[in-house]
C-alpha cells in the first residue's frame with residue numbers, strides 16, 4: 061500500500077493564529093534548559109544539563125542507555141519536577157511561580173496549562189486505547205483547549221489526513237500498525253499548537269520497515285519550521301535533519317555541535333566510542 | 340416424594356414473595372452503588388503519595404475483609420445505635436442498616452479490585468494525558484476511568500452476584516427481603532421444599548438477568564471499530580459455515 065502524501069502540518073487555518081511554532085520571538089531560544097539537576101533517590105540522573113534550542117531548529121540527542129535522555133525530556137515537558145535549574149520557554153521560566161520571595165513549583169492545574177504549550181511524543185506511542193485515532197487527536201482540543209466537539213472533530217480529521225491517515229480515523233489502536241499509531245500520536249500533540257515538540261526515541265519501538273513513515277512526518281515538520289528536540293538512535297535522521305546534535309552521557313551533555321562536526325570530528329572520546337558502537 | 344407443584348407455583352406468584360424480590364433487588368443495587376463509590380475512594384487513598392492516607396486505606400481493607408458480613412451487619416443494627424446516638428433515629432431502618440453494613444463490606448473487596456485495575460493501567464497513559472495538558476481530574480475521568488471500568492467489569496460483576504446473595508443475611512435483622520418472606524411463609528405452611536425452591540428460582544433468575552446485563556456491558560467496552568467488528572463477525576459466520 062502506498063502512503064498518501066503528507067499535508068501542510070503547521071497551518072494557521074488549522075491550528076489557529078498564530079501558529080505558536082512559527083511565531084517571531086524576541087527570546088534567543090524557544091526552549092532552554094539551564095543547569096538542570098534531577099535525582100531519583102541516590103541516583104543523580106541529571107547533573108547540570110544546559111542547552112538551548114533556537115526557533116525552528118531541530119536538536120538531536122544521542123547517548124547510551126541510562127544516560128538520562130528520557131528523564132531530561134520529561135523534565136523539559138514539566139512531567140517530572142526538577143531538583144535544581146531552570147526550564148525556559150520563549151525566555152520565560154516555566155514550572156515555578158514566586159511566592160513570598162521564593163520560587164516554588166506550580167500547582168498541578170497551572171502546570172497542566174503550561175504543559176499544553178509543549179508537545180511530547182513517546183517511544184511507545186501511549187495512545188489512548190478507549191478512543192479511536194480521531195478521538196485521540198480530538199481529546200486535547202475538547203478537554204484542554206475547550207473547543208466544541210464539532211470544531212475539534214474538524215481540526216482532528218484534517219490533521220489526521222495530513223499525516224496520511226484519513227482512511228484510519230475511525231480505527232482503534234489495536235487496528236493500527238506501530239507506524240500509524242506513532243503518526244496519530246504526533247497529530248495528537250500537533251493539534252495543540254505547541255511551541256516546541258519533544259520526541260523520545262519515536263521510532264525505537266517500530267519494525268524497521270515502519271520507521272520511514274514516521275521519520276517522514278518529522279522531517280516535514282522540521283521543514284515547516286517546528287522547533288524540535290529529538291532523542292534518537294537514527295544517526296541518518298540526525299545527520300540529515302538536525303541543526304545541532306547533543307551527546308549525553310552520565311546525566312550531562314558532553315558534546316553539542318552541528319552534525320557535520322559532531323559526526324565528522326567529535327571532540328570527546330566517549331562520543332567517538334559511542335558513534336563507533338552504533339555504526 | 341412430597342412436592343406439590345400447585346403450592347410451588349402459588350409461592351412463585353404470591354405478592355409477598357414478589358415484594359421480597361423487590362426489596363432484595365433494591366438492597367443489592369443501593370448497597371452495591373455505595374460500596375463501589377466507597378471502594379473507589381479507598382483504592383485512591385491506597386495509592387496516595389501520603390503515607391497516613393495509605394495506612395487508613397490499608398487498615399480499612401484489613402478490618403472489613405476479616406469481619407464476617409453477618410457479624411458486621413448485626414453490629415451495625417444492634418450495637419451502633421448504642422454507640423452513636425445519631426443511629427437511634429427513625430431513619431435508621433433495617434434497610435438503612437443493611438445498606439450501610441453491606442456497602443462497607445463490599446467496599447473492602449471493591450477497593451482491592453480497583454487497586455489492581457489502577458495498577459494494570461500503563462503509566463504511559465497518565466503520562467500522555469498529562470503531557471497534553473489535562474488537569475488531574477480530567478486525567479482520571481477521561482483517560483484512567485474508562486480503562487479502569489473495562490478491566491474491573493468482570494471481577495465487580497462477581498461482587499454484584501455475591502452481594503445479591505449476601506442480602507439474604509438481612510433477614511436476621513428482619514428486613515423483609517426474599518429470604519425473610521420465604522421463612523415467614525414456611526413457618527405458617529411448613530411447605531419447606533416448595534417455598535425454598537421458589538426462592539432459589541428467584542435468585543437464579545435474578546443472577547441470570549444480571550449475567551445478560553454484564554455481557555452487554557462488556558461488549559460496550561470492546562474497543563474495535565465498526566469495520567473490524569463487522570468483518571470479524573463475518574469471519575466468525577464463515578468459520579461456522581465451514582465447520583458444517
Ligand SMILES: Nc1ncnc2c1ncn2[C@@H]1O[C@H](COP(=O)(O)OP(=O)(O)OP(=O)(O)O)[C@@H](O)[C@H]1O
Pocket residue numbers: 100103105123124125126127128129130131132
Ligand atoms: N521514575 C524513575 N524512578 C527512578 N529511577 C529512574 C526513573 N526514571 C529513570 N530512572 C533512572 O534514571 C536513569 C536514566 O534513565 P533514562 O530513562 O532517563 O535514560 P535514557 O537515557 O532515556 O535511557 P534509554 O536509552 O534506555 O531510554 C536510569 O538509571 C534509570 O534507572
Ligand SMILES: [Mg+2]
Pocket residue numbers: 129130131260261
Ligand atoms: Mg529513554
